[in-house]
Structure formats: structure tokens, C-alpha cells
Amino acid sequence: MTAPKKDLLKLVEASSLRAEPLQFAIGDTVNIHTRILEGDKERIQIFNGVVIARRGSGTRENFTVRRIVAGEGVERTFPMNSPKIAKLEVVRHGKVRRAKLFYLRDRLGKATRLTERRAAPKKVAKAKSEE
């Protein structure tokens, strides 16, 4: 009997991972389509904003999206592998130099804009072509 296989954990997690990983980068402006249950009916709600952080691994991986609603900053954190995320569209690539964009929280109005990145990196470009 050897030590319990650590990959058993990965094996268990694999069933809860998304078949096709969501493709986006930090600084992207995205539309997230979430399934919402209202009584018996299911409908899709869209949350639009800038991805400012991504953390965790495996089933625990999540990302944070920030937007401004009525002059107030709103942040929402989504589990990466939640089946409740129906779709994620990348609207615009932002040009950023760091992995966490928490500095956006201190900015207001025009200062929150990110320069658009025209030449998308390979990974994201591939995702775009699939769409």
C-alpha cells in the first residue's frame, strides 16, 4: 500500500471542471451570461465589466469582474467552473501590465479606461477564431 495518490483529488475535481476552459485575459472587458433560476423558469442575466483578478486553481479557481453602476463600483466574483456561467464573451482586450488590477478601484471616470490591445496574444486570438 503506497501513500494515497494525490492525483485522486485531481481525478475527483476533473468531473467538476469545465470541458472547455473560459478564454479571457486580465484587463479584458467581458460579458458574462449567468443562468438564474426564478421560480421554475431559468433565464440568462448578463454581467458586463473588466476582469481585474483571477485566483485559485482546480475547482476553486475564480475571477473578479468590476464595473461602474450609477457611479458606484460593483465587483462580482465568479467561480471559473460554475455550470451557472452559460457563456463568456470578450468584448475588448485591455492593455495591462499586471495580473491584479486593484488600482482601478482608486480611479474614477476617465482614469479607469484601459488602452485597447489590438494585437491579441495567441491564446486569446485562438479563442476568437473559434467564435
Place this chain on the structure above:
Amino acid sequence: MTVGSEWIESHLDLCWVNAMPVGLLGRKVGMTQVYDQAGVIVPVTVIQAGPCTVLQVRTQARDGYEAVQLGFGEKPRRLATRAERGHVAAIASRRSKSRAARGIAAVAKADCEPARFVREFRTDAGDAPCEVGQKLTVELFAEGVHVDVIGRNKGRGTAGVMKQHNFGGLPASHGVKRHHRASGSVGSHGCDRGHSGKIKKGKRMAGRWGNERITVRNLKVVRVDLENNVLLVRGAIPGPNGGYVMVSKTNKRG
């Protein structure tokens, strides 16, 4: 407890699929989270459970109680004691031959490798009978049933009352000197006034913490993976990752 067959039939849906034997031994792999059908995150502990070999069946007539002894994992023969090897070995030794010659019935042996982890489960009339040498796997458990998990929690060594029992300690000032994490006076708390001069048993004090047998009751089985001998139960179970645990049917009803 004696249980009639009607009782078993009427309670089939309650927990055990068909009068299941007892339980399983296993190893805690670790915790993670999975999504259920509704898309809700469920915190689970992954247990590598079984296959377990029935090493011995205790009977009322011979041992004074009913139980099955299970073994989990393999211990290399060089590390096993002679007794451990003899307990599982079906060998024709000189002693067994001479006993056979005298007409003494041989004790049934599992005929397997010495087990790393051996524990007994008490059985009652409602449990399916087991035979020595039989292999038990996670098939015993169905998804959605509830189980108890018994293990040994992590040892914390010597711990003070603030850490171990969440006492408040003593003030930082107001004349307190070098006594800030102490429990304070115990005399008046621990005794019934006028009954004895002794502190009551169970008074919480500093000392060894952890490394004791803990039972966590009524954990829901979230998933059963027959192929990998893996059991997922909702919530936490005692002990470190890699620690040995017993998974048994729950004694909590309803």
C-alpha cells in the same frame, strides 16, 4: 438489537441498500469541492475506501460478541510481525498439521497479505453475513446514504487553555504579572459548594490536545467511484490527509 426481516424491508430506503455489512476502512485523501446537479458547490472529503478483506468473523459463541474484522492496505511482509503474518496466512505449518491430526478444526484464514490497518465493526442481526476472505468495496455505499466516519484527529501536543478551550486568559494589566494566558482560579468553578473539596471531573484545563478517536456522524455520501475505490462524503472528517479512517453506517436515525 434484533431486527426482523419486515423491518429491514420497510427501511431499505432509509440507509442500507440490502442489509449491508457494517462498513469499510479507508484513507483520507483530502478535501476539495465539486458541483452537484443543480450547479451548487458541495464541500467534500475524498476517501480512498477499500477494498477491505474480511480477516476474521467474531461470533457470540466463540468470542462473546458479533463483529467482523476488516483489513485495509498491505503491509510488507518484512515489516509485519509473525503474528500478523500468521493471522492472514493459510499455510500448512507443522502446528496446523498436528492440530488437524488431533481433529481440531482449522481456523479460517483470509489468505492475503498482512493488512496495514485492521479494525472491527460490530454487527447485529440486520447485517448481511460475511465470510473470511471476502472482499468488501465501496459498492456497499449508495449515493445519498449517510455514514459515520471514525478517525484520529491531528495531535496538537501540549496546549494551554486559551488555545484548547477558548478561555479568555487574564487581563494585560491591572496588576496581572506574568500570568496572562493562565486559566485563573479553578477552585470555585470546579466544585459543588459544600459537597466536596475536589475539582469536578471534566474541568477544562491545559494539557495534551488532539490525537484522539473522533466520530463524525451523519455525513452524506455525495459520490461513489467504484473504479477508483473512491468515496466522497460531504463535509470534513478527522485526521490529517493520509490518515486511516473507518466508514460505517450511521447510528443516527431519521
